[in-house]
Amino acid sequence: MKNDFLQEMQDRGFLNQCTDLDKLGEICNKKAISGYIGFDCTASSLHVGSLLQIMILKLMQKYGHQPIVLLGGGTTLIGDPSGKDSTRKILEQNEIKNNIKSIKKVFNKILDTSNKNTSPVFVDNADWLTKLNYIQFLRDTGSHFTINKMLTFDSVKLRLDREQSLSYMEFNYMILQAYDFYQLFKNNNCILQIGGSDQWGNIVNGVDLIRRKLQKEAYGLTSPLITLASGSKMGKTEKGAIWLNEDKLSPYDYWQFWRNTDDRDVKRFLKYFTEIKLKELNEIINKEKNINNLKVLLANEATKILHGETASTKAEKTAKDTFESGELSSGLPEITIKSNEIEKGINILDFISNNKILSSKSEARRMIANKGFRIDGAIIEDEKKVIRLKDFKNNVFKLSYGKKKHYLVKII
Numbered sequence: 001m002k003n004d005f006l007q008e009m010q011d012r013g014f015l016n017q018c019t020d021l022d023k024l025g026e027i028c029n030k031k032a033i034s035g036y037i038g039f040d041c042t043a044s045s046l047h048v049g050s051l052l053q054i055m056i057l058k059l060m061q062k063y064g065h066q067p068i069v070l071l072g073g074g075t076t077l078i079g080d081p082s083g084k085d086s087t088r089k090i091l092e093q094n095e096i097k098n099n100i101k102s103i104k105k106v107f108n109k110i111l112d113t114s115n116k117n118t119s120p121v122f123v124d125n126a127d128w129l130t131k132l133n134y135i136q137f138l139r140d141t142g143s144h145f146t147i148n149k150m151l152t153f154d155s156v157k158l159r160l161d162r163e164q165s166l167s168y169m170e171f172n173y174m175i176l177q178a179y180d181f182y183q184l185f186k187n188n189n190c191i192l193q194i195g196g197s198d199q200w201g202n203i204v205n206g207v208d209l210i211r212r213k214l215q216k217e218a219y220g221l222t223s224p225l226i227t228l229a230s231g232s233k234m235g236k237t238e239k240g241a242i243w244l245n246e247d248k249l250s251p252y253d254y255w256q257f258w259r260n261t262d263d264r265d266v267k268r269f270l271k272y273f274t275e276i277k278l279k280e281l282n283e284i285i286n287k288e289k290n291i292n293n294l295k296v297l298l299a300n301e302a303t304k305i306l307h308g309e310t311a312s313t314k315a316e317k318t319a320k321d322t323f324e325s326g327e328l329s330s331g332l333p334e335i336t337i338k339s340n341e342i343e344k345g346i347n348i349l350d351f352i353s354n355n356k357i358l359s360s361k362s363e364a365r366r367m368i369a370n371k372g373f374r375i376d377g378a379i380i381e382d383e384k385k386v387i388r389l390k391d392f393k394n395n396v397f398k399l400s401y402g403k404k405k406h407y408l409v410k411i412i
Contacts, residue, residue, distance in 0.1 A: 003025035003028045003029050005060065006018075006028065008059060008063075008278070009059065011271075011278055012271045012272065013224065013268060014055070014059070016221075017221070018221045019220045024192065024219045024221070027191070027219075028065070032117065032118075033066075033191055034121070034184075034191065035060060035065060035067060035194055036067070036123075036181075036184055037056070037057060037194045038070040038125075038180060038195065039069065039070065039072060039103065041071055041076045041096050041099040044099050044248070045245035045249075046103055046106060047243050047244060048234065048241075048243075049226070052273075053223065055273060057107075058111055058275075058305075061112050064117070066119070067118075067121070068120070068121045068184060068188060070180060071100045071103060071122060071124050071125075072124075073093075073124040073125060074124070074128070075125055075177065076096050076099075077130075078173050078176065100124060103245075104122060105245060106245060106306070107120055107122070109308075123184070128183050129179070140213075141213075144208070144213070145178075145205070150171070150174065152201075153174060153201035153202075154198065154201065155174065155198070155202070173202075174201065177205070178205035178209045180206070181203070181209065182210050182214075185210050185218050186214065191217075191218050191219055192218070192219045193206055193207075193221070194220075194221050195220075195222055196223055196224075197223065198225060199222060200222050203221075207219065229264035240359075242257050244306060251306075252315045252318055253333060254302075255299045255300075255302075255312065258273075258302045259298075266291060267285055269302075270297065270298050270301075273302045276301060299315070300313075300316055322406055332406050332407060332408045333408070334409075335407050335408070335410070336409075337387075337410070337411055342388065342389050342392075343389070345388050346386065346387045347384070347387075348385040348386070348387060349368075357399075357407070365383050367401055367402075368382070368383045372401050373399070373400070374399070374401075375400075376397050376398050389411075395410060396409065396411070397409050
């Protein structure tokens, strides 16, 4: 059954599998639905690897459906083994609560909160999972799962095939995720769970649990896991994660990430990570012969969705000023130094390490040896270099490493 929401899901490349696409389309044609995606809160920010899921929630809103954002305060205590080679670090509840508070900021920036019918509903599965009675849960829910079937799911099978340990705690994760869907179906009238393709088994478990316990139909849908043309996973670079929270990654650095997209990924990323209408987008792609102009379009549109149009425009101007005219732009990430520190002098390795420009002093040494660092365009030749007042012009200089990473260093 043709449905506009599901059709755009397919056209943008968001749709991988669905438990019953025709039936789900029929329901979506008759009424607005609620659907959820779960996010574990293992850090204070999601990274760009989660962005496709958020774009799907945004697309739900476009067609009048209500997204439910499940922030896994309960399941984060356990850790999802899907796609992992080892057990995750166990976090304390207070840390998880702080992570949830921080992560919510991104959803409130990207999703529309102005319409009560489509405004995102936030839930925390700790509200029900931490209150479960273990014996009762085994009787009422565990009885619907067989070890035989659980051992066939990739999240378990791959770890065992590699002879990597899988704790009993992690083994239970799929049951808890299924129970989440059951709870949201029963209490929030949520008929759809969406996740990455690695979550297919867990999602199907939830659909089955609802059918067994409530004799009702629910639906599951997955999106493809994004692999870059280079073969690496979406979300992280050699310099670290591409965080969505502004306090962990500046709008300028976020813009630069998209601007530096591999040529082979640009066209599909324009479909994934912008809201440009597909007909218009296809016309732009067919007409534009300069791939760099498409990269700038991608960077502008993706940054606008997360940080707003003003930040996007400023980031583009900063890049243009920095790379084309060589000017010092106020839009670059800033590092400040107190005047009394400059009077004493700061070793360049200490400065790089203390400000987390690179992960270690040994990495900084290698970069300096390869002539990778510059102050106002002048190569730093010696790792024993001491930053002094004479390096500054009007209390500021531009520190660059590589071709595309720049900071304004200011005296305060």
